[in-house]
Amino acid sequence: MIALRNVSKWYGEFQVLQDVSLSVARGERIVICGPSGSGKSTMLRCINRLERHQQGSIVVAGVELTDDQRRIDAVRRDVGMVFQQFNLFPHLTVLENCALAPIWVRRMPKREAEALAMHYLARVRIPDQAGKYPGQLSGGQQQRVAIARSLCMSPRIMLFDEPTSALDPEMVKEVLDTMVSLAEEGMTMLCVTHEMGFARQVADRVVFMDAGRIVEAGEPRAFFDAPQHERTRLFLGQVLH
Amino acid sequence: MRSRRDRAGAAATAVVAACLGYLGFRFLQWGVVHAHWALPPGAASSLCRASRGQGACWAVVHERFRFILLGAYPYEQQWRPALACLLFVALYAASAVRACWRPWLLGLWIGVPAVAVLLLRGGWLGLAAVPSDAWGGLPLTFLLSTVGFAAAIPPAVGLALGRRSRMPAIRVLSIAYIELLRGVPLITFLFMAALMFPLFVPQGLAVANVLRAQVAFVMVIAAYLAEVVRAGLQAVPAGQYEAAASMGLRYWPATLLVVLPQALRIMIPALVNTFIAFFKDTSLVAVIGLFDLLGAAKAVIVDPQWVGFGVEVYLFVAAVYFAFCYAVSRYTHHLETALAAGGRR
Numbered sequence: 001m002i003a004l005r006n007v008s009k010w011y012g013e014f015q016v017l018q019d020v021s022l023s024v025a026r027g028e029r030i031v032i033c034g035p036s037g038s039g040k041s042t043m044l045r046c047i048n049r050l051e052r053h054q055q056g057s058i059v060v061a062g063v064e065l066t067d068d069q070r071r072i073d074a075v076r077r078d079v080g081m082v083f084q085q086f087n088l089f090p091h092l093t094v095l096e097n098c099a100l101a102p103i104w105v106r107r108m109p110k111r112e113a114e115a116l117a118m119h120y121l122a123r124v125r126i127p128d129q130a131g132k133y134p135g136q137l138s139g140g141q142q143q144r145v146a147i148a149r150s151l152c153m154s155p156r157i158m159l160f161d162e163p164t165s166a167l168d169p170e171m172v173k174e175v176l177d178t179m180v181s182l183a184e185e186g187m188t189m190l191c192v193t194h195e196m197g198f199a200r201q202v203a204d205r206v207v208f209m210d211a212g213r214i215v216e217a218g219e220p221r222a223f224f225d226a227p228q229h230e231r232t233r234l235f236l237g238q239v240l241h
Numbered sequence: 242m243r244s245r246r247d248r249a250g251a252a253a254t255a256v257v258a259a260c261l262g263y264l265g266f267r268f269l270q271w272g273v274v275h276a277h278w279a280l281p282p283g284a285a286s287s288l289c290r291a292s293r294g295q296g297a298c299w300a301v302v303h304e305r306f307r308f309i310l311l312g313a314y315p316y317e318q319q320w321r322p323a324l325a326c327l328l329f330v331a332l333y334a335a336s337a338v339r340a341c342w343r344p345w346l347l348g349l350w351i352g353v354p355a356v357a358v359l360l361l362r363g364g365w366l367g368l369a370a371v372p373s374d375a376w377g378g379l380p381l382t383f384l385l386s387t388v389g390f391a392a393a394i395p396p397a398v399g400l401a402l403g404r405r406s407r408m409p410a411i412r413v414l415s416i417a418y419i420e421l422l423r424g425v426p427l428i429t430f431l432f433m434a435a436l437m438f439p440l441f442v443p444q445g446l447a448v449a450n451v452l453r454a455q456v457a458f459v460m461v462i463a464a465y466l467a468e469v470v471r472a473g474l475q476a477v478p479a480g481q482y483e484a485a486a487s488m489g490l491r492y493w494p495a496t497l498l499v500v501l502p503q504a505l506r507i508m509i510p511a512l513v514n515t516f517i518a519f520f521k522d523t524s525l526v527a528v529i530g531l532f533d534l535l536g537a538a539k540a541v542i543v544d545p546q547w548v549g550f551g552v553e554v555y556l557f558v559a560a561v562y563f564a565f566c567y568a569v570s571r572y573t574h575h576l577e578t579a580l581a582a583g584g585r586r
Contacts, residue, residue, distance in 0.1 A: 050483050069491070076489040087484035091502045100498060101488035146484075153488055 001026045001157060001188050002047060007056035009042060016042045017053065018212040026156075029189045031199040031220075034209035035235060040192045043209070044159050047190070048079045061156060077105070080150030084162040086142045088134035088149070094121065095130040098149045105153065113152075120148040124178050140171030144178055151182075158182065160191040194239055200224065208232045272297045279303045286546050293549070301550040302557045305541045309558065312377015312532045313540075314361075318369060322380040325357040329383040337572055339579070350391045357384055373451040377532030379561070381451070385523040385533065389458035390466075390516055396459075397466030402496065404471055415467070422464035428525050430457040435529035454526045462519055469511045473504035506580060513573040517566045534558055 002024040009017040016039045024030055032040045045051040046058060049065055049072045058065045060075045089097050098117030102108040108116070121127045124144040126137075134142050143163055150158060160179065164172045176198050183189055183202040193199070199206050199220055206223040208215045208231075216228050224240075227233050275296030277289050280303070289298035302309070311322045332353040335341045361380060364370035376384075403415030422430075434453040442448070477500050485495035527536035538558045542551045 048487055050486060073489060073491070076487060079487070081484075081487040083480060083484060085478075085480050087478075087480040089481065089484070089499055089503075091506065101490060104494045104498065105489040150488070 001028070001061060002190075003057075003059045004043070004047075005057045005059075007043070007046065007053045007058060009046065009051065009053045009055075016212050017046070019056070020212070020214055021056075022207065022214060022217075024157075024188065024190065027186045027188055028204045029183050029187075029202050030191070030205050030207060031203040032190065032192045032207045032209060033194060033196075033199070033235070033239070034215075038209040039212040040209050041161050044081075044161050044190060044192055047157075047159060048076055048081055050081075077153065078155055079157045079159060080153060080155035081159040082143070082146050082150055082161065082163045084165050086134070086139070086146045086166070088142055088146055090134050093131055093133055094126075094137070094145050097134065097145060098152045101149070101153050116152055117148070120151045121145070123151070124148045138171060139167045140174045143167065143171075143175045147175075147178055147182070157188045157190070160189065160193065162192050162194075164193065164195060196224070196240060208235065210235070271295070286550075289550070297553050298550050299553055299557075301541065301547045301553050305544075305547065305554075308378075309534070309537050309541055309554065310378045310561075312381065312537045313375050314377060315369070315371060315375065318363070318371065321360045321363070321368070321371075322376070322378065325360045325380045326383060328353050328357055328360075329380075329387060332387070333569075350387075354384060354388045354391070373449040376451060378537045379534050381526075381531065381533040382520070382523050385451075385455060385458055385526065386516070386520045388455055389462050389519060389523070392459045393462035393466050396463040397470050398501070400463060400467035401470035401474060404467065405474065419464045419467050422461050423468070427457075427461050427522055428528060430461055431525055431529050433457070450529065450531060454529060454531060458519070458523070462515070465515055465519075466512070469508055469515060470504065472511065473508035474500060476507045477503045509580070510573055510577055513569055517569055520566065520569075521562055534561060 002022070004020055004022045007017055007020045008015065018039075020039070020043055022030075022043075032044070034040050042051055046053045046065075047060060052067075053065075061078045063071050063074050065071060065075060088094075089100070092100065095114060095117050098120060099110070099113040102113035102116055103110055106113075118127055118130060121130055124147055126141055126144055126148075129137060129141060129145070134145065137145065147163075163179070164175050167175060172195070176195060179189070179191070179198065180202055191198070191203075203220050205217055206220050207217040208223070208227075208229075210231050215231055216223070218228075223232075224236065227236060275292065277292065277296060277298050277300045280286070280288060280300045286298075286300070289300055292298075307316070307319060310326075311319050314322050332349055335349060336346060357380065359365065360368075361371060361376050361384075362373070400415045400419055403411045404419065406412045406415070431454055434457040435450060438448070438453055481499055481503065482495060485499045490499070523533055524535035526533050527539060532540060535558055538554045541547055542554055547554075
C-alpha cells in the first residue's frame, strides 16, 4: 500500500531523513515512535506530500510521488491526515468543515455531502455538535471532528501525527477509542504517537526512529519486551517509566 | 517623596485644566455667545464683518451650506446628489450590521456606486445630463473613497497573493508594483492622471477628470491594501493550508475557502484604518480642479462676499470629516470586541 525506498530529506544542511525504507501492507497498523526531532512527523508528511523528499522514492497505492500535481492529487484522495493541533477551520461549522472537501474536491452535491458528514460525525459520536463552531468544542471533540472530516473523503490510508499530544489527559481516551474502532474496521493506519498502550493494543508493527533513521521495527510484543538496540531500550525506559 | 510628586502632578493638572478651560471659554464666547448663526432676510455679509474678531460667522455655513456639501451641481437638481449621499450612508450602515454580511452586500457595494453615478450623470428618464466637472462636495468624496476602496480590494488580494507566490516573475512584479505605488506621494499620481495622461492618449479620446482621479485612487489604494492583506494572510496558521491540502484542496480553493475568509476577519481593523486615511485623502483631488467636500469649501472662501471667513468654513468641514471618521473608528472598536468574543479558537 505504501512503499518508501531509501528516502532522504534535508532542511538546508540538516538531514532530517536518512535513507528511510518502510513498506506498509493493506490494512496494516503502524505506530511510529521516537524522540522529538527524530523525523517521525517529517516522514509522515512526506507520504501525502506536505513535505517534499529529495532522494529515494515513495509509492502510495501504486502512485509514485513526484512534482506532478496530478499524482499528488491522486495520493491525497487516498490518504487522510489528522494533525496534533486539529487544524479545523475556525470560520466554518463542524458540518461545513466535514462537507467542504467532498463538495469541492469530489464535486458532491451539498445535500449529499452533508448527509455523508453527518454519517461520519455519528461514527465519532458527536452528531449533536454539527451546527457548532470548532472553538465551542473541547479538544477531544475537535480531534474527533478532525478524524470525521478526514473520513469524509473515504481515504484508504489514515495518517495520525501525534493526535493526542495537544489534549488534556482526560480527553485522550475518547480520541484513542475512535482510532481503535477505525483500526478494527481494517483501515490502513500510520500513527506517530507516544501512547504505548495504544501501540500494544492495535499496532501490527512498531517503528522506532532516531536522528532521521529507522532504528528498529517489530511486532509490539517483541518490540516492547525485547528491544534489539540500546537506543530503543533507553527511549522505552524513558516513556514507559 | 511620594506626596511631593503627587502635589506636583496635581498642580500640573490644575494648570493644564485652567488653560484648557480658558481656551474653551474663549471658544464658546467666539463660537456661540457672540456668533451670528444666520443672516436676517435682506442682510449682507457686512453684518458679520462688523463683529469680526468677537463672534463667529456661522452665517456663511448657513448661507452656503448646499454649495459646500453638494458643490457646483445645478441648484434645482440637487436632490440627485443628496439622494446619492443618502444611498452611500445607507450602504455604510448596512455594512455595519453583521446580519447583513451576506453575498448580497457585495452586490450592494457594486450597485450603490453605480446608481450614484447614474444619478449624478443624468441623461436618462428625463433627468438632465450634468457633466462630471460639476459634481462636487460630499457625493464626490463618498464616490471617490467608496469606489476607490471597493475596486481596490480584488487587485489588492491578487497583489498580496502574488507577493507570496512561488513563481518569481509574479512575485517580483507584485513587489515592484506595491513598492512603487507606496513609495510615491498620492498627489503625484493625481497630477499625472490629470496633466500627463491626456498627453499620451490620442486627441478626441477625452476621459473625464473624475474618472482619471478615480483610477489613480484605485491604483494607489490597491498597493496599500495589498500589504494589509499580506499581513492578514501571514496571520493564518500554516496548519490551515496543510489541513486543506491534505484533504485534496488545491491552491485556489484552499486560498478562497479556507485562508482568505480567516485572513479577512483578522484584517478588519487595518482595512478600516486604511479606509479612514483615504476617505480624507480624497480631498487631494482639489489640486486637480475637482470640488470634493474640501474643494467646495475652498471655493466658498474665495467668494468675495465671504472672503475672510475661512475659519468657520474649515471648522464646519472638519466637523463633517470627523463625524464620519469617528463613527467608523468607534464601530471598528466595537467590532473587534464582538469578533474576539465570537467563540474563536
